[in-house]
Amino acid sequence: MNxxxxxxxxxxxIDIILDDINGTPVIGHEILADKMNITIGSSSAIFAxxxxxxxxxxxxxxxxxxxxxxxFVLKELKNKQVNTFYISQSDAHKxxxxxxxxxxxxxxxxxxxxxxxxxxxxxxPLADLSKFNHLHFSSYFLQKGIQTDIVxxxxxxxxxxxxxxxxxxxxxxxxxxxxxxxxxxx
Numbered sequence: 157m158n159x160x161x162x163x164x165x166x167x168x169x170i171d172i173i174l175d176d177i178n179g180t181p182v183i184g185h186e187i188l189a190d191k192m193n194i195t196i197g198s199s200s201a202i203f204a205x206x207x208x209x210x211x212x213x214x215x216x217x218x219x220x221x222x223x224x225x226x227x228f229v230l231k232e233l234k235n236k237q238v239n240t241f242y243i244s245q246s247d248a249h250k251x252x253x254x255x256x257x258x259x260x261x262x263x264x265x266x267x268x269x270x271x272x273x274x275x276x277x278x279x280x281p282l283a284d285l286s287k288f289n290h291l292h293f294s295s296y297f298l299q300k301g302i303q304t305d306i307v308x309x310x311x312x313x314x315x316x317x318x319x320x321x322x323x324x325x326x327x328x329x330x331x332x333x334x335x336x337x338x339x340x341x342x
Contacts, residue, residue, distance in 0.1 A: 159211065159212060159213045160212050160213065160289045160290060161212075161213045161214075161215070161287060161288045161289050161290070162204075162207055162212050162213065162214045162215070162288060162289065162290045162291075162292060163215050163216075163217060163242070163281075163285070163288040163290070163291050163292070163318075164200055164201075164203060164204040164207075164214060164215070164216050164217070164238075164292045164293075164294070165200070165216075165217045165218065165275075165280055165291065165292070165293045165294075165302075165309070166198065166199065166200025166201075166203075166217075166218055166275075166292075166293055166294040166295050166299070167198045167199070167200050167201075167218060167252060167269075167272040167275070167294065167295045167298050167299055168198050168200065168201055168216075168218040168219065168220050168226075168229050168243070168251065168252065168271070168272070169197045169198045169201075169225075169229070169251060169252030169253055169254055169267070169269075169270070169272065170194060170195065170196060170197050170225045170228055170229060170251065170252075170253050170254075171193075171194070171195050171196070171197030171253075171254050171255075171256055172192065172193075172194055172253060172254070172255045172256065173192065173193045173194075173195065173256040173258060174189035174191070174192055174255070174256065174257050174258065175189060175190070175191035175192070175193075175258045176189060176190035176191045177189045177190075177257055177258070177259060178190070180259075181257070189257075194228075195232075196228070196229055196232040196233070197252075197253075197254050197256075198252070198254075198294070198295065199294040199295050199323050199325050200216070200218065200292075200293075200294035200295060201216070201218075201229065201232075201233060201238075203292060203294060203323070204216050204233065204236070204238045204292075205232075205233065205236040205238060207292075208236050208237045208238045209236060209237070213239075214237070214238050214239065215238070215239040215240075215241060215242055215288070216233060216238050216239065216240055216242060216243055217242035217243065217275075217279065217280055217281060218242075218243050218244075218272075218275055219243070219244050219245070219246050219249070219271040219272070219274040219275045219279060220243060220244075220245055220246070220251045220252075220271050221245065221246055221249050221250040221251040221270060221271045222245045222246065222247055223250055223251055225250070225251035225252075225253060226245055226251040226271070229251060230243065242279075242280075242281055242284075244274075244279055246271045246274045248274070249270050249271035249273065249274050250268075250270040250271065251270055251271055252267065252268060252269050252270040252271060252272045252298075253267070253268050253270070254266065254267040254268075255267075267298065267328075269298055269299075269300075272295075272298050272299050272301075273299065273300045273301050274301055275299050275301050275302050276301035276302055276305065277302065277305035277308060277309065280302075280309060282309075282312050285312060285313055285316040285318060286316045286317070288318055289318060289319065290318055290319045290320070290321070291309075291310075291313040291318045291319075291320045291321075292320070292321045292322070292323075293306070293309065293310075293320075293321075293322050293323070294322075294323040294324075294325060295323070295324070295325040296322075296324045296325070296334055297324065297325065297326065297327040297328060297329070297334075298325065298328070306334075306335065306339060307335055307338040307339060310322075310338075310339040311338075320339075322336075322339060324336075
């Protein structure tokens with residue numbers, strides 16, 4: 157049986173996770189967190205890492221900065237057996253970062269998108285789509301550069317015979333304006 161070939165397109169960032177936080181942040185004050193972890197973040201990268209671990213032949217298309225966070229993201233994806241050939245590095249943008257404040261059963265996230273915004277249709281290998289069986293896209297609202305071309309991306313994938321999946325994630329502006337009907341199979 158042939159392995160499914162999956163192309164994941166989306167945001168890349170690191171997560172700085174703070175746990176056991178002593179209080180709630182207040183402007184002008186400092187509080188402490190007793191635990192901290194730095195890990196690969198982003199819905200897209202987590203999906204790619206997990207599906208590759210399950211045995212799928214997984215490639216990633218996204219943008220990181222030419223910085224230590226970008227190198228960390230690339231290394232972690234490669235360690236998870238994710239092909240990073242379609243990830244570009246930007247001189248003009250820093251790699252995205254999310255600071256996660258964990259509070260028992262809840263959390264607050266603060267994200268700097270950075271290079272996430274640099275992902276646009278010109279960076280996506282549309283000519284290579286036929287090499288894949290499936291396209292997965294994540295975090296529409298955090299990636300301004302691809303928003304106007306999301307329908308084109310999904311139509312191109314469908315024209316090449318790919319199945320598709322989508323995880324739009326959270327809209328920081330709370331507008332939830334997404335052309336879902338145009339991205340659904342017809």
